[in-house]
Amino acid sequence: MSTQDHRKPLRARASGPLKGSIRPPGDKSISHRALMLGALAIGETTVEGLLEGEDVLATAEAMRAFGATVIRDDGGVWHVKGLGVGGLLEPDKVIDYGNAGTGVRLAMGLAGSHGFATTFTGDASLVGRPMGRIFEPLRRMGVQILARSGDRLPATIEGPEVPVPIEYRVPVASAQVKSAVLLAALNFSGTTTVIEPIPTRDHTERMLAAFGAAIETTVADDGVRTIAIDGGADLQAQKIVVPGDPSSAAFPIVAAAIVEGSDVTVENALLNPTRIGLIDTLVEMGADITIDNRRSVGGEEVGDVRVRGSRMKGVAVPPERAPSMIDEYPILSVAAAFAEGETRMEGIGELRVKESDRIAMMVAGLKANGVDVDEGPESIVVRGSARPAGGATVATSLDHRIAMSFLILGLGAANPVTIDDESPIATSFPAFRDMMTGLGARFESVDGD
Ligand SMILES: O=C(O)C1=C[C@@H](OP(=O)(O)O)[C@@H](O)[C@H](O)C1
Numbered sequence: 001m002s003t004q005d006h007r008k009p010l011r012a013r014a015s016g017p018l019k020g021s022i023r024p025p026g027d028k029s030i031s032h033r034a035l036m037l038g039a040l041a042i043g044e045t046t047v048e049g050l051l052e053g054e055d056v057l058a059t060a061e062a063m064r065a066f067g068a069t070v071i072r073d074d075g076g077v078w079h080v081k082g083l084g085v086g087g088l089l090e091p092d093k094v095i096d097y098g099n100a101g102t103g104v105r106l107a108m109g110l111a112g113s114h115g116f117a118t119t120f121t122g123d124a125s126l127v128g129r130p131m132g133r134i135f136e137p138l139r140r141m142g143v144q145i146l147a148r149s150g151d152r153l154p155a156t157i158e159g160p161e162v163p164v165p166i167e168y169r170v171p172v173a174s175a176q177v178k179s180a181v182l183l184a185a186l187n188f189s190g191t192t193t194v195i196e197p198i199p200t201r202d203h204t205e206r207m208l209a210a211f212g213a214a215i216e217t218t219v220a221d222d223g224v225r226t227i228a229i230d231g232g233a234d235l236q237a238q239k240i241v242v243p244g245d246p247s248s249a250a251f252p253i254v255a256a257a258i259v260e261g262s263d264v265t266v267e268n269a270l271l272n273p274t275r276i277g278l279i280d281t282l283v284e285m286g287a288d289i290t291i292d293n294r295r296s297v298g299g300e301e302v303g304d305v306r307v308r309g310s311r312m313k314g315v316a317v318p319p320e321r322a323p324s325m326i327d328e329y330p331i332l333s334v335a336a337a338f339a340e341g342e343t344r345m346e347g348i349g350e351l352r353v354k355e356s357d358r359i360a361m362m363v364a365g366l367k368a369n370g371v372d373v374d375e376g377p378e379s380i381v382v383r384g385s386a387r388p389a390g391g392a393t394v395a396t397s398l399d400h401r402i403a404m405s406f407l408i409l410g411l412g413a414a415n416p417v418t419i420d421d422e423s424p425i426a427t428s429f430p431a432f433r434d435m436m437t438g439l440g441a442r443f444e445s446v447d448g449d
Pocket residue numbers: 028029030102173174175176177179201326327350
């Protein structure tokens with residue numbers, strides 16, 4: 001049976017205004033890290049609000065394969081009994097990380113500091129994604145890596161006999177690369193330094209500090225961040241409360257902005273400054289967004305984001321903003337399709353190596369739905385209109401963000417928009433369909449070809 005047979009097409013059509021309040025699922029980045037640091041800590045870490053999407057469940061399974069106890073209680077709280085830094089055990093099976101880039105890249109960092117061999121693989125999307133960006137610094141630390149050609153998965157990682165603490169300047173703005181190096185360094189004696197010319201999400205640094213790691217970040221006048229970590233310190237179990245994922249919140253936020261007369265509040269959204277580029281951009285485009293009830297949850301700022309149907313205009317998104325909204329460009333392209341004038345998104349080459357080539361997928365899908373859009377090697381330029389035509393079926397290529405983005409397009413377009421497969425949505429936002437339906441969105445299942 002081909003994977004085609006398992007596809008679940010779904011159609012979205014224009015509805016009346018979207019109204020109501022929702023709580024997005026827990027942040028994916030924080031959820032992965034909570035389970036991993038819990039597995040390395042002494043004692044029992046509890047995690048409230050964990051994202052129970054396939055990507056994070058793959059991390060739960062991986063930590064079990066490394067010997068940690070990971071359970072969910074009846075109240076939905078996760079409990080992780082850790083093994084101590086350096087205490088992971090040799091898995092007796094290949095670790096299949098499914099669709100999860102963050103999960104596998106961070107876990108390869110962890111595995112790289114242990115003196116046994118671990119083999120990782122993933123689904124058809126993940127085995128096509130570049131892993132050399134992780135392998136290069138790990139190899140410099142003395143880690144042995146045997147990978148498929150082009151430094152792709154499957155790959156086998158084995159920690160060094162004599163680890164080498166390194167100073168590493170991250171060549172591409174990537175929190176995954178930074179985090180893999182920091183997690184490997186936790187178990188190596190000596191100081192490892194990561195230099196980050198362009199800031200990326202800082203959840204690893206924050207959480208390592210909260211667990212008691214010897215980590216220090218300094219920020220130079222020009223904004224370059226230097227993160228130094230001394231290996232060998234014990235981590236102490238923590239109580240973690242995971243805020244709502246701004247990358248999931250992005251879908252109802254844009255839906256409310258493009259559907260006339262809408263009034264939606266997305267509660268408990270993470271407002272960490274390294275994650276809010278989309279909100280800043282939508283506000284510049286003229287979206288009617290207010291943030292209330294700002295508060296601190298688990299050491300992070302959160303708030304309730306209220307969005308009303310808006311007439312937006314195109315903007316040029318500054319390329320240096322990209323890391324703070326890297327997963328939000330697909331849905332921003334949809335917002336841009338409803339904005340008057342041109343929206344320029346430049347410096348976004350990283351989108352080509354996500355779950356799919358998101359530049360190519362968005363450009364093809366928008367064009368098919370009557371949107372005026374140009375593709376550059378590292379850019380998307382959209383010229384919007386009050387109401388894009390819609391009417392087409394788009395391919396999702398195992399990419400949750402492409403799937404959700406085109407469903408949102410269908411909620412505002414003149415004709416329904418169909419995606420060929422809704423199943424990837426379960427990787428990051430399993431409740432997407434129910435939550436959006438609760439706000440008044442209209443989705444209908446479609447018979448496959
Ligand atoms: O560290 C993380 O949790 C993430 C980092 C980003 O990837 P890159 O580090 O490749 O930019 C992002 O796209 C991903 O969804 C989550």
